[in-house]
Amino acid sequence: MGAVVVFCEVSDDGKAVRSASLPALTAAAELAKHQGGGVVAVVIGGPGLAAAAADAAKYAPRVLAYEGAALVAPLAETWAPQLADAVKRAGASALVGTATSTGKDVLPRAAALLGAGMASDVTGVLGAKELKRPAYAGNALEAVEVSGAVLVASVRQTAFAPAAPGAAGAVETVAVAAAEALGAEHLGVRGTKSARPELTDAKVVVSGGRGMREGANFKVLEELTDLMGGALGASRAAADAGMVPNDLQVGQTGKVVAPNLYVAVAISGAIQHLAGMKGSKVIVAINKDPEAPIFQVADYGLVATWEQAVPQMIAEVKKLKG
Amino acid sequence: MKILVTAKRVPNPEQKLKFGAGQIDLSAASWQVNTFDEYAVETALRLTEKGKGGERSGEVVVVSIGPKDVGTQLRGVLAMGADRAILVGAEDAALDAFAVASILKAVVEREKPDLVVLGKQTVDGDSNQVGQILAGLLGWPQATFLASIRAAADGKSATVTREVDAGVEEKRVRLPAVVTVDLRIIGKKAVRNEALAPEGAEWEETQRYASLKGIMAAKKKEIKEVALAELGVAAAPLMKVKTYEAPAGRKAGIKVASVEELVAKLHNEAKVI
Numbered sequence: 079m080g081a082v083v084v085f086c087e088v089s090d091d092g093k094a095v096r097s098a099s100l101p102a103l104t105a106a107a108e109l110a111k112h113q114g115g116g117v118v119a120v121v122i123g124g125p126g127l128a129a130a131a132a133d134a135a136k137y138a139p140r141v142l143a144y145e146g147a148a149l150v151a152p153l154a155e156t157w158a159p160q161l162a163d164a165v166k167r168a169g170a171s172a173l174v175g176t177a178t179s180t181g182k183d184v185l186p187r188a189a190a191l192l193g194a195g196m197a198s199d200v201t202g203v204l205g206a207k208e209l210k211r212p213a214y215a216g217n218a219l220e221a222v223e224v225s226g227a228v229l230v231a232s233v234r235q236t237a238f239a240p241a242a243p244g245a246a247g248a249v250e251t252v253a254v255a256a257a258e259a260l261g262a263e264h265l266g267v268r269g270t271k272s273a274r275p276e277l278t279d280a281k282v283v284v285s286g287g288r289g290m291r292e293g294a295n296f297k298v299l300e301e302l303t304d305l306m307g308g309a310l311g312a313s314r315a316a317a318d319a320g321m322v323p324n325d326l327q328v329g330q331t332g333k334v335v336a337p338n339l340y341v342a343v344a345i346s347g348a349i350q351h352l353a354g355m356k357g358s359k360v361i362v363a364i365n366k367d368p369e370a371p372i373f374q375v376a377d378y379g380l381v382a383t384w385e386q387a388v389p390q391m392i393a394e395v396k397k398l399k400g
Numbered sequence: 401m402k403i404l405v406t407a408k409r410v411p412n413p414e415q416k417l418k419f420g421a422g423q424i425d426l427s428a429a430s431w432q433v434n435t436f437d438e439y440a441v442e443t444a445l446r447l448t449e450k451g452k453g454g455e456r457s458g459e460v461v462v463v464s465i466g467p468k469d470v471g472t473q474l475r476g477v478l479a480m481g482a483d484r485a486i487l488v489g490a491e492d493a494a495l496d497a498f499a500v501a502s503i504l505k506a507v508v509e510r511e512k513p514d515l516v517v518l519g520k521q522t523v524d525g526d527s528n529q530v531g532q533i534l535a536g537l538l539g540w541p542q543a544t545f546l547a548s549i550r551a552a553a554d555g556k557s558a559t560v561t562r563e564v565d566a567g568v569e570e571k572r573v574r575l576p577a578v579v580t581v582d583l584r585i586i587g588k589k590a591v592r593n594e595a596l597a598p599e600g601a602e603w604e605e606t607q608r609y610a611s612l613k614g615i616m617a618a619k620k621k622e623i624k625e626v627a628l629a630e631l632g633v634a635a636a637p638l639m640k641v642k643t644y645e646a647p648a649g650r651k652a653g654i655k656v657a658s659v660e661e662l663v664a665k666l667h668n669e670a671k672v673i
Binding site for chain 1: 527
């Protein structure tokens with residue numbers, strides 16, 4: 079068996095490996111042990127990729143940097159062939175990346191090009207070809223076997239520790255002169271960037287649900303969130319109703335989070351929401367309905383309306399912080 | 401515009417799963433169309449609607465892969481307004497995302513649609529792969545997790561928005577293309593075919609439900625059953641589920657009486673603030 083290729087995304091400033099990709103490097107190292115090969119990191123981007131490639135080299139003995147003007151835009155159409163090329167170039171038997179929005183877009187397309195089977199959202203490595211992953215909104219855990227010469231896996235960011243930097247590996251730059259975009263054009267990203275930490279990285283997450291009734295009411299949750307240095311989240315019901323952008327959605331079809339503290343406010347606790355947060359260390363539920371299913375997973379439950387409880391909680395936390 | 405749309409049947413996600421001998425027992429499951437596929441059907445229908453005088457133009461063909469019983473769910477999709485259906489016979493156990501995408505590729509090559517619309521994931525397997533693999537196998541452009549889509553008046557491209565980790569991405573794809581839809585796609589103004597619908601055209605903010613008239617009309621619509629052998633595809637799954645188990649449950653904790661008590665416990669006991 080051969081090496082494990084890891085798709086390392088590049089941070090917004092272009093200088094480092096995106097933190098979301100570090101758990102994929104850990105998962106790849108575990109898989110590489112079973113496969114009996116090494117880890118090969120891959121970075122993809124436009125000219126000026128050297129800094130990110132050098133950063134990737136802290137986590138892997140070998141880095142392939144696919145660099146070219148045609149690769150500036152993050153397009154699955156142009157990026158998936160680079161990943162497929164990397165697998166062939168490294169003689170690899172596996173391709174791994176984190177299940178970020180980019181990973182979810184690009185990795186299955188690379189699997190198609192490789193004729194490879196894929197396991198999504200992997201939470202554990204069981205063997206050279208065997209992986210663990212959740213299905214049915216986290217209500218079932220599957221042990222899956224991927225057959226064929228190459229296996230592809232996207233891994234759940236919160237299920238593996240971020241890789242730690244080590245001795246610098248060797249960087250090989252692959253100059254890509256042309257990449258066929260098949261008529262696809264990236265027209266830009268309208269950022270919803272905020273000063274808050276990313277949902278999937280945050281130590282504290284405060285989420286609001288349908289019971290918040292309207293977007294303006296999230297202000298008070300934002301205040302609590304910022305006071306604790308956390309990230310703001312929401313249930314699918316709140317995102318569906320347009321109260322908040324969909325990228326704040328925590329759940330089966332949104333983001334999966336596992337912070338030290340998760341505060342669910344006015345969230346009933348539908349199965350699909352629980353799938354995204356039940357790995358949190360401590361869960362607090364604030365809901366006016368004592369029968370709400372969220373209380374069945376909460377370490378601390380408070381039966382109260384958010385109108386009463388959240389401003390009080392802000393005051394109490396402020397007192398604590400002096 | 402001719403649109404191929406997928407509809408997978410899934411067990412009702414509200415039903416509690418029954419585990420036994422490392423497997424999930426679905427013998428008593430009630431089945432329904434995957435929610436994201438319902439959104440895909442809604443998207444496809446909207447792309448053929450609101451022409452001059454309220455006319456529809458184009459064709460929506462729905463395809464499903466599974467046992468014969470899936471006819472029930474397909475009849476429901478036809479009642480929503482799809483024009484005809486294709487049911488490729490296969491056992492669920494013989495399918496993974498790659499096999500499904502390979503079968504869909506064969507259907508696409510027969511039907512030659514301008515656009516393939518899929519739900520971004522199914523709510524049972526949760527894999528989120530089929531659309532991307534299909535696009536890769538076809539060598540077509542892809543646009544995943546759509547929040548909106550606007551088909552150009554000349555029918556040659558579509559401009560979409562997709563919710564990504566960094567915000568909202570805008571992307572344009574040449575047609576034919578494969579797209580997968582997310583929940584925002586059922587917004588009032590999220591879908592528009594510029595060749596048909598006037599600017600500002602609005603739909604109800606939900607996927608549509610079958611009307612009585614739709615149910616009657618669906619009885620006369622075609623569901624064509626196709627065998628795998630006819631398509632010349634051998635569906636051999638590359639990913640197999642060996643065992644299923646229930647995840648470790650999380651125990652309910654305690655109820656606190658006041659916010660003061662809550663914050664004190666979070667500070668002193670749980671030590672998280």
